[in-house]
Amino acid sequence: MTRMPEGQIFSDPRNDTAVMAAWERFLDGGRPTDSLRTLIDGSWQRCQQQNVDPDKCSAPPPVEESTLFSLKQHNSELLEASAPIMACARDFLAETGTMMVLADTSCTILSTEGDDPTLGVAESIHLIPGVSWTERVCGTNAIGTALAVGxxxxxHSAEHYCAGIKRWTCSATVIRHPHDGEIIGVVDVSGLSESYSRQSLALVVTTASRIESKIAMREMERRYVLLDASLPRWSGAMAGLVLFDRRGYPVKMNEIAQAAMSALGAEVDLARPRRMLEMAIDExxxxxxxxxxxxxxxxxWLEPVVDSRGQRLGTLLVVPLPRLGRAVSGEGARDLSHEPAHREANLPAGFATIVTRDPGxxxxxxxxxxxxRSKVPVLLLGETGAGKEEFAQGLHKASPFRDGPYVALNCGGLTRELLASELFGYVDGAFTGARRGGLVGKIEAANGGTLFLDEIGEMPLDLQPHLLRVLEQSEIYRLGENVPxxxxxxxxxxTHRDLRKEVADGRFRMDFYYRVAVTSVRIPPLRERCGDVRALAEHFVERFCKQHDLGPRRLDNELLVHLENYAWPGNVRELRNVIESMLLMSDQECVGLDALPPELMSGAEADTAGLPPSAGREARAVASVSSIAQGEAELIRRAIATTRGNLTRAxxxxxxAKSTLYQKVKLYGLEGEICRMRGS
Structure with a gap:
């Protein structure tokens, strides 16, 4: 927002005569003089266009008591946050000749406090609860004009458009919700002209800020209560879960949900959460x-989340498993999820649960x-689902910290505020509704052990220096605490991101990158691991048959060939879910090609479909790449080919996201590939 010059912000009582003359000239069809502020000129123009009566002596009568009650109920959050601040107005505005007014987004006054004589005089112009003070109704006035310009x-005085209000001076500003800046009300200080003071404007700005801070604390409190109330639903979830707060903003989601939403053509981004009004809860x-x-x-798919009293706190979106296709199963599920039953020979003890025959x-x-064996940070690089958490657990088991706790946190699964509190914790009384005794953050919980931060590339830029300071100084401050x-x-x-590119693009701090990436390990994607698809498929069949008590099952060789020839953009996680889905949906002892999900059948690589596994591997080997960018371009090219140019499926x-794919197609010049595939 562009800041207005000081002369445009404040009224000047010395200009009253000139402003009055300009008003009379304006009503006669003339133009105002230079003595009129741009703010007032614009407001008068709006009043004239809306046919506001300049001779009006007061606002209209108040609404019925029942209507006012409904308005207050609808604005209960605003009223609750402002109540202690408005109560203070009784004392600090006493004998000042001024009053404080709180109004909603329709400029209808909800409550008033302040100097008793002034409150009495205000009744003569209906500056009382239940009355709307929009510009359309009452002409230029601080409440209505503040809402109009935001x-x-x-x-002051003559600057009001309606004659009956020109005895008054008033200052106002809008109140915005701290999470998204949505205007939720207006606060005003008014009095007769003799009470004019520049400090009145400073007072309303400070008051609005205090109300916004109260709302921010209450909103954080509500979110923690919401998370606690929904906690039982996250453990062992076999569906995509997205938790929405009472205003319709996503607060938390499990890793299945991202794939689920994408498959449905929708997106939820916790890093930049967008409000879904259809998820908002009314009063x-x-x-x-x-x-x-x-x-x-x-x-x-929508489930209400309620507290112990039955009061609704938010909404849980549950996308059922059969609709997820290749999505993963279970929040926080390990990327490889291997059990000791398939120990591979010659692998170090910490990594013995990994199933692989691939030299890479x-x-x-x-x-x-x-x-x-060292204590330095390690950065694991790999695509989504390739097995980064399995490697993290292996690093912990073989490290000097193996006797300590292993604590994991996904930096992309929480909003900025919740991520900060999850990382650093908070002390008792850090904010209204904070848990008694405070909360131990993940960093502190990992003391003496290992902290695994998945998707660190998703960490907000402003949180990175705080974690960097922890790594440099080996000490933390809980939120609300000043003792380390x-x-x-x-x-x-x-991370699955190219952090060097993120640094170059200004989305990741260079100093933080070099502290986190002291050493790195690249985990190859499943499509580059010869023989692993068949080995993993057999392992998952054995595992899920036991887990779901399905009896003996095996995969038909033709089905295994198709699985080996598929590109597996979701890697081991995708393979695991496909195997589980096929086993659950089939009642045959020998699971054949007919059990393959349709998207995999159509998405099997066209150039290798029907060929023996060795030919498929050779075709993939031809597409071997020497850089991340080249590999990404080749992967997109194959997806375009296998889906015949259908970018939604690709x-x-x-x-x-489909929008991201469009950008990549343009970046790598693949438009011709799409046209060729669609024309074939």
């Missing part, structure tokens, strides 16, 4: 009826095992 305003605890659900969302992955394990706590832990971070195969 910034602090001061309106009666019901979903808003004025917003229709999007086409991809079914109402039966074995070399990555050997390097990780060597690094595990010593910590000693081993950091393992993981984006789903690649597990990225």
């Amino acid at each position: 910034e602090p305003v001061q309106i 009666h605890g019901q979903l808003r009826q004025d917003s229709a659900l999007p086409a991809w969302l079914q109402r039966e 992955l074995r070399e990555a394990v050997r390097k990780a095992d060597q690094l595990a 706590r010593k910590v000693n832990f081993r950091l393992i971070a993981a 984006a789903r195969e690649l597990d990225i």
